[in-house]
Amino acid sequence: MPKAPRSETRHAQTPPHPEPRPHCISAPGGTRTDPYYWLRDDDRNDPEVRAHLEAENRYFEAMTADQAATREQLYAEMRARLREDDASPPAFDNGYWYYSRYEQGRDYAIHARRAGTMEAPEAILLDGNARAEGQPYYQLGSLEVSPDNRWLAWTEDTVGRRQYQLYIRDLETGACSAVLASNIQPDLAWASDSRTLLYIQQDETTLLGSQVFALRRDAPEAPPQLIYEEADDAFFMGVERSRSGRYLFIVLQSTETSEWRATRADSEALVFAPVIPRSAGHEYDIEDTDDTDILIRSNEDAPNFRLLRAPMAAAADRSCWREWLAHREDALVDSFEVFDDWLAVNERVEGLLRLRLMPWAGGEERIIRGDALPSGIHLIGAAEPSSPSVRYVESRLTTPQTVYDHALSSGARTLVKQQPVEGDFDAANYRSDYRWITVRDGARVPLSLVHHRDTPLDGSAPLLLTGYGAYGLCLDPAFSSHRLSLLERGWIVAIAHVRGGEELGRAWYDAGRLHHKRNTFQDFMDVSDALAADGVCAADQIHATGGSAGGLLMGVIANEHAARYRSISAHVPFVDILTTMLDPSIPLTTNEYDEWGNPQREADYRVIADYSPYDHVRAQVYPAMLVTSGLWDSQVQYWEPTKWVAKLRDHQRGDAPILLHTEMEAGHGGRSGRFEQLHEYARDYAFVLHQAAKALADGDQ
Incomplete structure (x- = not known):
């Protein structure tokens, strides 16, 4: 055991002492x-x-x-170890390659894209350095491009209180809106019409997000429409658009219970209904697999979660559930991502993450583990279900994080990037x-x-x-x-x-x-x-x-x-x-x-x-x-x-x-x-x- 610290006489200064007021x-x-x-x-x-x-x-x-x-x-x-002009690996989504990059001596990322190929001219979506100019604090929340690729919506916090503000920019003209909403959560979701944007309003005191609003981009003078209000203050709330683009989701999660509410992303009414109505102790996640079915990650009768497939319209009917990955005592299903022909599952075994790849048509599965202990394989996935490869990161204590693409058809692994460390590392x-x-x-x-x-x-x-x-x-x-x-x-x-x-x-x-x-x-x-x-x-x-x-x-x-x-x-x-x-x-x-x-x-x-x-x-x-x-x-x-x-x-x-x-x-x-x-x-x-x-x-x- 350590000895009691000796007196440091050079520190003669008296610490501040607030007055006790019982x-x-x-x-x-x-x-x-x-x-x-x-x-x-x-x-x-x-x-x-x-x-x-x-x-x-x-x-x-x-x-x-x-x-x-x-x-x-x-x-x-x-x-000195940082590569100051570093950039993220580009990711393809809806016709564009998206990436973030840093410039020498600048604190914040520049978010950009290129049309069709990385050889195309760069289009800057948002320069964090310009947005942070004059601000004592700056944090970008989310950055969402509309389905028609023309409109950029983003949230940012300039205080540090996680009370975000909403902006929209026309990517063709560069015109930027004034603040469209304040004291909101960071996440956003576009409807298919590229005119309607969902966001979550927070309570002024508790900062709890309880109301989902729909804002019409082309009618900024019209008051946003209240779409959903959650009465139970035990739940956190999020909004998202499915990877396929078919659905919009309102995601509700407490410590022990979750509920996903969905509507078609092309619906004008935007009426959200529970996919599986909440029941105490049931936690689940969903992703659509095609136009009719969804995959469900559920802890019902499965503390470490299992994966089930069901029709979206009948997901609440347990008799329609088809088990796709059974519950295991020794493996936690951490997350998953759906591809057209494959299912990617991040699972945790003996404390560490690995990746399981399962063909929808049946056949041999693949397990991707870290190259050494301790290490983890973190699923990144891909923006589009049709992607021919799944992206993941291998993390280790001794090696900079390394990004790989795994070809789903052949199983070939391609090194995308290893985080650079400057100097003699x-x-x-x-x-x-x-x-x-x-x-x-x-x-x-x-x-x-x-x-x-x-x-x-x-x-x-x-x-x-x-x-x-x-x-x-x-x-x-x-x-x-x-x-x-x-x-x-x-x-x-x-x-x-x-x-x-x-x-x-x-x-x-x-x-x-x-x-x-x-x-x-x-x-x-x-x-x-x-x-x-x-x-x-x-x-x-x-x-x-x-x-x-x-x-x-x-x-x-x-x-x-x-x-x-x-x-x-x-x-x-x-x-x-x-x-x-x-x-x-x-x-x-x-x-x-x-x-x-x-x-x-x-x-x-x-x-x-x-x-x-x-x-x-x-x-x-x-x-x-x-x-x-x-x-x-x-x-x-x-x-x-x-x-x-x-x-x-x-x-x-x-x-x-x-x-x-x-x-x-x-x-x-x-x-x-x-x-x-x-x-x-x-x-x-x-x-x-x-x-x-x-x-x-x-x-x-």
Whole structure:
């Protein structure tokens, strides 16, 4: 275990200390007092709150002034590895080749197309650099070209709050509309007439999308038509056009239940009807296979999902379902894509993605696996079902992501692109490993690990360990050119695939949510201890990092296992979970009762109260901690990490710094722009490098 940090006398500056103002929060499970509740400002314009956040940022800069040179060096390294004039592989759709490219020194992508062949003249659809000009933040939502190829619709966010605005451009004349809708979700769908566009309006307070509107491009003065309104605030909503172009879909999804509503894309009435009416616990996805049938990915009687074929008009009648891919206990059907003669299925086996290709006419199937462990095969597919090939990405920890086209007729594989890494990068210099760690209740947790070939796994190297464990999301092993800055300095980087993700199927997810949530935290702590006990890394040099729901994980381990970690980095951390889940006015709360529980119910309250990081801060020695936040975050409100840091400092019994940095012009994803984001990576890596070096220096004294 690490020793308690020694005092750093050069850091004589006093941290900001907000005044405690006790506030009672009552619920069926009990009453709590929050001393820093007043730091919540829904409008983000309270001068006292802003002054505190700015004081925290100044304190962060003062406390990390001795890391500035390291940050600049790391930034320079990371930027030097980027090919600044890079471009995406072109993809064919409806007569055009579409791609995105970057220009030297520019932060944002230019989105373009060429008619028929890549030798045709380039037509720029949207220049992200021009759109971002003068904006402190810029995020493109979706980019949708009309079926007649003439009109471009897109959404963009210039605040970081995920409240998008809608624009349409005439690609023949270049004329661009004014803002056509505000506070909407990013996704859009064109009807077949190329005049009607669907979008989703959000609630001003909760930011929940609940209304689908149809806007007439050729009648901008006419009010948009309300097409559908969802009454259940447990559901997220999306709109999309089917790949075949036959249908428009409204997709409704809660944690445990889904419903697809459909209409013909050429219908003037735009009346959406459920394909399969929702029923509690039934999750499904669909894609049309021809003019009459659809393929259904369903978890009904199949926790890991199965694939079924049915007539679109009778899909709700289970007697019409024909099983196409049976349920398996050892394989999760992750996604699929329909081609004219083939079905492509992304499935997850023993934690890793692979691709299954199935001919509709029957016959031999093909399985495409990664070339080494750990690796994953991620289905990209193709825009058109008639495509002769399926595109996929192979991801590995040691090799830049590689895009392939697989010819469906012959099975031949064509390398489309490997992400370039500038400089003297050589993948042969790195090693990866995929291993299993048995935790306290006997479960086996997968672990992905990467290091330089000259870095031994003998208990001498520092380790950066990350985890997430929520929403069924998987932290798949993937290459990062930024990570090379740690690997080249002798670090090991590892991912603990803890319960709450879906790496080992739906049961792995269910075992890490609701009343089983504690498994997520115990898995991470047990993995940390095992890596130390097995001599993989230096036992006193384990550094932990996680973001959002992974930040919740960081909050729990900080309270319950602080002595194991030399430093903890928690990015936009969901740490005041009990207060947030008691307040349905906060964005996402009502959508997530099936993930965390509803603390208005006493049993759920007790479960959440048992681990809520903000409520379990106590007097003890905490390790050095870096906490980051975004003022405009719509996923985890900025006041959660802000209050948490204040409370941590109140209870810190050691001398290690607890630092908060808030991006004042960004949200959940941090800064926008590819170069701006590098500054955040450099900041985070400089922090852990500094803490590791300090630990070594302390050990020598």
